[in-house]
Amino acid sequence: MVQRARYGCNTVNSRVSYQQLLQHDKLQPNVKTLLQQISTKRNLSNRSQVKLLRIARTISDLTNESSITEQAIQEASRLNGGGSAGS
Template identity: 45%
Template structure:
């Protein structure tokens, strides 16, 4: 029986690299889920297009501010897993889709 996907060792390595990126970004051992929102946005600002897209979705789907922040945090983490220095449009869409599950 063959198993698809990455081994636990590879996944663990990616997670450790991602955490280290976050520690380096914030200058302390803290991850995207725990950093104050203002600090998150200073370190990883959204583009005007990304902000506009999130605002339109928030209005259309009646999202609270808390939900929007959760999506931004998740998008930052997805971007970190992809070794992207900025929050990508793709990671925002992925975070939105994961929020709807």
């Protein structure tokens, strides 16, 4: 329901475009930095980075956060096969 309210249609985080994802969730500088660190460490493609953001957005939704958090990025990285993120 949160996702439908955010995007105004039946679109969910797993299917939303990258542009829509960022339009509705401006990433904080610390979150951007962490994403860049993880991406560099794991040599993630752009597609993998977007997938990580989508997972992190869903985790943030489940914890009632209005924006993507560092903790959500770290958890998404672990769930996506990244082990310990940001260390």
